Amino acid sequence: MYTVKELFPTLQGEGAQAGRAAVFCRFAGCNLWSGREEDRATAVCQFCDTDFVGSDGTGGGKFETAAQLADAIEKAWISTSAGPQQRYVVFTGGEPLLQLDGALIDALHAKGFAVAIETNGTIKVPQGIDWVCVSPKAGSDLIVLQADEIKVVIPQIGHTSIEALLARFEKMDYRNRFLQAMDGPNLQENMALAVRLCQKRPLWRLSVQTHKMIGIR
Numbered sequence: 001m002y003t004v005k006e007l008f009p010t011l012q013g014e015g016a017q018a019g020r021a022a023v024f025c026r027f028a029g030c031n032l033w034s035g036r037e038e039d040r041a042t043a044v045c046q047f048c049d050t051d052f053v054g055s056d057g058t059g060g061g062k063f064e065t066a067a068q069l070a071d072a073i074e075k076a077w078i079s080t081s082a083g084p085q086q087r088y089v090v091f092t093g094g095e096p097l098l099q100l101d102g103a104l105i106d107a108l109h110a111k112g113f114a115v116a117i118e119t120n121g122t123i124k125v126p127q128g129i130d131w132v133c134v135s136p137k138a139g140s141d142l143i144v145l146q147a148d149e150i151k152v153v154i155p156q157i158g159h160t161s162i163e164a165l166l167a168r169f170e171k172m173d174y175r176n177r178f179l180q181a182m183d184g185p186n187l188q189e190n191m192a193l194a195v196r197l198c199q200k201r202p203l204w205r206l207s208v209q210t211h212k213m214i215g216i217r
Helices: 037-042 066-078 102-110 162-170 187-200 210-214
Strands: 002-011 021-027 061-063 088-092 114-119 131-134 146-154 173-181 205-207
Touching: 002 066, 002 210, 021 066, 061 066, 066 102, 102 114, 146 162, 146 187, 162 173, 162 187, 173 187, 187 205
Parallel strands: 021 088, 088 114, 114 131, 131 146, 146 173, 173 205
Antiparallel strands: 002 021, 002 061
């Protein structure tokens, strides 16, 4: 059984794959926050602005088997794409690795999809995933120390020294490194900080949430 909050075709909005056609599949549930506002103050991750509770979003629902969910993802792709080339699905959440498993990965590969995840890095990544983006959260136990991409949202409560944190991540095996300004009322200030850090530490590049700029999901 897979519980999906929402599932829809779009463009990847941020990071190394920005601008790429994709199907986004947002799983319900997270191991760092319940998703309920009354629990936010005591959660490990306190800045999430995503609704990942339940299965009532666009394309969401409960899928009994991997084959059923893979069929839904394929249908979403076909709704906007003329052909089978460059099929790409991004699993996000919440935390997608609470649900994504080998059966679903295999079913999607059989349909020609490259499989990507956006994870907080606290759960072991199963074999077969084609693109792993880690977005670590301050105060969590990061165990995914090798990935295609790391995306650090700054600043976060619990970051005592951002530059020391970045220096730590620079020693790990991440192929692409991004800094992303935390959205919200302090976005302009946070963006200026991210720009300064990218200039000072050129191993890092700036990630901008282009989907919000152009008005897509």
